[in-house]
Amino acid sequence: MALLEIRDLSVEFATAGGTFRAVDGVDVSVDQGELLAIVGESGSGKSVSMLAMMGLLPWTATITAEVMRFDGHDLLGMSARQRRRIIGRDMAMIFQEPMSSLNPCFTAGFQIKEALRLHTDLDRRARHARAVELFEMVGIPDPEARLRAFPHQLSGGMSQRVMIAMALACDPKLLIADEPTTALDVTIQAQILELLTTLQQEQGMALILITHDMGVVAETAERVQVQYAGQKVEEQPAIPLFSTPRHPYTAALLAALPERATERRLPTIPGIVPGQFDRPPGCLFAPRCRFADDRCRSTPPKPASPELGLARCHYPLTHAAEAEA
């Protein structure tokens, strides 16, 4: 059984202009010790779906799902209090802005020990020893001194390490990393990604990596799910996703990467992601898709077979190389 199973998750926000559907029928499933990447542009609902599962959305959000199960617990029928016993212990999350995720009024040590105090029965001394151990594990030099440091005394890369140490405090079964390296420099990004993948392999922890960076996906992920405008449009293991994308959106996105360019002019995707008031009736990508026909514009497509990457498209791409084979 999968560690995390979400089926048909939808999140709607009540806004002044009516309801806005940020997540639209998304399925997520992650096995123990697996690394799943969720990739998409802004507005694709990749963060919101994870926040919904963690119960971190404001009251304006309405969350509906057929199944939302984590490690044998049914998250749907759970009260907020029950959910908080799991969150921070078995399931933890780190965010994009390490600087603003830490409370500036408390030392890094206080904040990491808070998680231990709430979720474990370690005494003071044992909590301190565990905090030092965690800081060493995530590669923070001189952990005793850094435990006494306030967040403003730490660099961006160091703050993100503190966040990771805090998330790992209770040996979670699942770590959700929401754009963990977007705010960091490339050399620091490389360090943090390596740290996350090493921890995932050594601790047998499942990792969901939310990102918009195709390079990061290619270098780390085992399985990738692509989201567009709140829907999952494709899911494939990383290697076939990059060589044989099935959904025209994935293909167009990959073609738009400057490093894949063959000419001076880059291939573009015309138009922009649909917003609250211009969601098309058929396929959400149809207005920007170069293969779209009348059927695409009128009927929403269903996901295709797993061989075709579950592509949410009437006409999933088949590739020339396969036709020859």
Place this chain on the structure above:
Amino acid sequence: MSVQTQAPAQAEAAPALVARNLSRWYEVKGGFLGKPRTVKALSEASFTLHAGETLAVVGESGCGKSTLARLVAMIEPPTGGTFEIGGVKAQGEALKRLRTDVQIVFQDPYGSLNPRQRIGSILEEPLLINRPDMPKAERERRARETLALTGLRPEHYDRYPHMFSGGQRQRIAVARALMLDPKVLVLDEPVSALDLSVQSQILNLLIDLQERLNLAYLFISHDLSVVKHMADKVAVMYLGRPVEIGTRDAVFAAPRHPYTRALLSATPKADPRQKRNRIRLEGELPSPLNVPPGCPFAPRCWKAQPICRQERPELSGAPTLAACHFPEA
């Protein structure tokens, strides 16, 4: 010093931009009873940029690339060194006139447009200030012309910035920069706030405009895959100093400075099958308040020898200029 590149068409004309030992140091208070200290945000940057060319400046945060952009755009004066725009030295009386020749596009198109101004008046404001004699009808004609040039529609003239997406706003910011017919465009991370599908549209626009208007671009970016696509020349900066300058092909194919190599190897490639051979850099960027003596990169460098910690290497060598005592062959 200049970099060998294929001679541009108008090699006889003065280069669009020449920088000689540009430096910008800031004095910061040392706190209560503390001595004031100096942040060397930028030291001794020299380069030449011809019309129709793109010089990309890459490096991590704190390397001085945005300071360089601000100096060249004449937002603040250098504390050392000089630069020339089209052969005219940028100082004293000439500054006011030269400012129209250099325009800047900022990273965040949400912060750089006034939400209370219509697009038309955003575009006409540079003319209103710098060409006070121009009649209103002429200003409007020019604004509409530039709208079309940057791929926007005529009806956008009367709209407000909040009605546009990020990519369209960046087009507006580019249009505004073009209103005074500049020779040099400083692009400070022009696409890093944009989504991938929109990023390629803006990059294509910049390529089109450069070909059509023969603009010189000073392209500041941290994204090496974008730089590789756009640049003719690349300057890699570390802690306020250029550590390697060369043609794009030379820098990407055979980087000579260890930092350039590390930066290239740290950039994720969108190909899961490619074998990773990553150079792992230990530690973080030192604070620009206490730049290490000798080579600034020495504390993180795997090749550092005693001489690296004592003596600062000068930019030298070929095919790229590298500031390293032990450059790669």
